[in-house]
Amino acid sequence: MYSGLVLFLIPVSIYVLLFIYETYLSFKKALRKDHKRNYVEATWEMTHTLLIISLILLFVFYSRSLNELSSAIFAPIFIAGTLLLIRGILYTYIFYVVKKTYSKYLDWLFFFTHLFILIFLSIVTFKVIQFVINSHPIANTNFLPYFIPGEILTLALILGPMYFIYRIKE
Amino acid sequence: MHGNIVNASRVLMGDSLGFHILILMFGLTLPILCIWFEYLAKKRNDEKLLNLAKLWSKVMTILVIAGVMSGTVVALQFSLVWPGILKFGGQIIGLPFLFESYAFIIEAVFLALYMYTWNKEKISRNLHMFFGSMVVLGGTLSAFSITTVNAWMNLPKGFDIVGGKLENIQVWKAMFSDTAIIEFAHSMLGYYLAVIMVMASIYAIKLRKERVMDRQRSVNFFVVKKMILLSGIVILLSIITGSISAKYLANNEPIKLAQIEAVTKSGAHSSYVFGGILDSNGKLVGPRIVIPNALSLLVGESPNTFVKGLDVVPLSNRPPSYIHSLFDIKMTMVGILSLVIFVFIYGVYKKSKFILKDNYLKILILFGFFGLVIVELGWMLTEIGRQPWAINGYLKTQDAITKTNNITSYGYIFPFFFVILFVVTYLAVRRVTRDPKGN
Numbered sequence: 001m002y003s004g005l006v007l008f009l010i011p012v013s014i015y016v017l018l019f020i021y022e023t024y025l026s027f028k029k030a031l032r033k034d035h036k037r038n039y040v041e042a043t044w045e046m047t048h049t050l051l052i053i054s055l056i057l058l059f060v061f062y063s064r065s066l067n068e069l070s071s072a073i074f075a076p077i078f079i080a081g082t083l084l085l086i087r088g089i090l091y092t093y094i095f096y097v098v099k100k101t102y103s104k105y106l107d108w109l110f111f112f113t114h115l116f117i118l119i120f121l122s123i124v125t126f127k128v129i130q131f132v133i134n135s136h137p138i139a140n141t142n143f144l145p146y147f148i149p150g151e152i153l154t155l156a157l158i159l160g161p162m163y164f165i166y167r168i169k170e
Numbered sequence: 171m172h173g174n175i176v177n178a179s180r181v182l183m184g185d186s187l188g189f190h191i192l193i194l195m196f197g198l199t200l201p202i203l204c205i206w207f208e209y210l211a212k213k214r215n216d217e218k219l220l221n222l223a224k225l226w227s228k229v230m231t232i233l234v235i236a237g238v239m240s241g242t243v244v245a246l247q248f249s250l251v252w253p254g255i256l257k258f259g260g261q262i263i264g265l266p267f268l269f270e271s272y273a274f275i276i277e278a279v280f281l282a283l284y285m286y287t288w289n290k291e292k293i294s295r296n297l298h299m300f301f302g303s304m305v306v307l308g309g310t311l312s313a314f315s316i317t318t319v320n321a322w323m324n325l326p327k328g329f330d331i332v333g334g335k336l337e338n339i340q341v342w343k344a345m346f347s348d349t350a351i352i353e354f355a356h357s358m359l360g361y362y363l364a365v366i367m368v369m370a371s372i373y374a375i376k377l378r379k380e381r382v383m384d385r386q387r388s389v390n391f392f393v394v395k396k397m398i399l400l401s402g403i404v405i406l407l408s409i410i411t412g413s414i415s416a417k418y419l420a421n422n423e424p425i426k427l428a429q430i431e432a433v434t435k436s437g438a439h440s441s442y443v444f445g446g447i448l449d450s451n452g453k454l455v456g457p458r459i460v461i462p463n464a465l466s467l468l469v470g471e472s473p474n475t476f477v478k479g480l481d482v483v484p485l486s487n488r489p490p491s492y493i494h495s496l497f498d499i500k501m502t503m504v505g506i507l508s509l510v511i512f513v514f515i516y517g518v519y520k521k522s523k524f525i526l527k528d529n530y531l532k533i534l535i536l537f538g539f540f541g542l543v544i545v546e547l548g549w550m551l552t553e554i555g556r557q558p559w560a561i562n563g564y565l566k567t568q569d570a571i572t573k574t575n576n577i578t579s580y581g582y583i584f585p586f587f588f589v590i591l592f593v594v595t596y597l598a599v600r601r602v603t604r605d606p607k608g609n
Binding site: 065066067070150158161 | 193232235250256269288584588589595601
């Protein structure tokens with residue numbers, strides 16, 4: 001029952017931690033008076049893969065209770081999804097479209113999308129924990145024999161490159 | 171009322187997928203083009219070709235960022251709006267979702283590595299191209315995984331239903347079916363063709379801005395030539411996979427084929443029908459071209475091949491009749507695109523100058539974008555053609571939708587933001603491509 005929960009909590013917790021740091025960076029950027037692009041690099045976009053993985057694991061492992069689970073988390077996850085889209089739009093606009101100067105309101109808006117994503121994702125996580133504890137859903141453990149070797153192989157493939165990217169990043 | 175919610179939710183999912191597919195086909199094809207041009211640059215020691223590969227990789231990065239966002243929303247919609255699909259099939263077809271997440275990580279990490287090591291002296295060109303190959307591998311595995319889920323929804327396998335419960339679940343059999351491989355091959359070739367032709371069109375636009383006498387030696391002409399020669403190979407392969415798909419449909423999804431090809435009566439000597447409209451009673455009306463025996467020949471290599479028609483299912487269990495017209499539009503576009511491609515290849519072979527002239531380039535620019543529409547129409551035919559089923563033969567679409575929330579209230583926020591994301595992504599791509607240094 002709890003195996004699915006653990007598999008969801010590990011990547012989502014790492015994501016939230018990294019996203020807290022990203023939120024701090026966006027806050028710092030909003031406080032700056034100039035428009036230097038001193039913040040997000042492409043490497044940070046890699047962290048979003050963790051969120052997608054968390055959601056996939058959650059939905060695949062608790063697929064048999066998806067009706068109940070989806071109604072428990074529907075509102076906060078839809079809001080978080082919408083905010084993620086807005087964040088993506090702002091990210092692309094601020095870092096790839098605008099040239100030199102732009103309204104600082106955009107930086108603040110960018111920061112607030114981060115902040116609210118964090119809040120709503122935390123609500124989703126707590127609601128998932130609450131749902132699993134109260135409803136005792138059956139997890140699809142038949143995937144575990146494939147999931148674990150797959151994860152080890154993937155980590156073996158990416159850990160070296162990831163270390164390399166962060167080491168050489170300017 | 172429930173019917174309205176089902177239709178609204180289908181439109182919503184269709185919008186999101188339509189946008190996501192546009193982005194993902196570039197994400198799947200551009201890495202291949204980047205590696206190819208990087209290789210050509212190395213072989214010819216040509217800085218211009220290397221700069222092109224760099225530029226395309228930057229565009230690719232912007233599109234991946236947009237794709238991550240739209241992909242997250244699609245994943246959310248699929249699970250939350252249609253929980254019935256995973257509730258029924260999650261135990262059987264969950265494996266490709268897990269594989270997709272692994273493939274996605276590999277793609278994302280190696281994309282970052284590929285981008286960060288363009289100008290690193292310690293990284294050899296071959297190693298850099300290897301990083302790019304891993305992006306291709308990750309993207310391709312990711313696309314394969316998701317396509318297997320769709321193939322399974324079209325033809326569910328790998329389980330039995332005993333006493334109303336799922337038994338004998340075989341996750342590998344469900345994932346690696348013949349259907350999945352055919353669907354994957356055909357859709358990938360469609361993506362490649364669409365993006366290659368868009369690239370050819372974009373560089374044809376650039377070529378038109380040059381003087382006619384300079385065009386022959388222009389790097390823009392080099393790109394157009396390479397893209398169209400490649401598209402010639404891809405379109406031939408697509409025709410092969412398309413005909414295999416038709417055979418597969420005849421054997422496994424006969425009603426979808428019957429509706430697409432407007433086969434109103436079952437029997438041998440089935441004709442290929444182009445044109446006409448299926449009315450609300452399932453009768454074919456209006457002007458049309460009929461090629462006798464052609465459909466039987468296509469699906470069974472003999473005019474005696476029996477083809478199931480729409481008469482074997484009641485009207486309520488048939489897909490919407492307009493998919494026949496969608497298929498006609500798709501095939502017309504495929505025909506025009508093929509003609510444009512092969513005329514160009516003929517021109518290159520004969521060393522003719524007409525392919526450098528404004529009139530031909532205008533045609534190329536106009537029809538080059540057809541590929542994008544062809545891919546979208548292909549997916550519409552696959553999805554709408556399966557209706558009224560979400561999981562063919564097991565779960566109806568109306569039963570797969572969430573029972574607890576009114577999706578129409580929330581969901582229409584997404585198409586609105588997709589439009590904005592599309593505009594911003596376009597502006598970002600335009601900015602990168604107009605900056606000579608690509609900063």
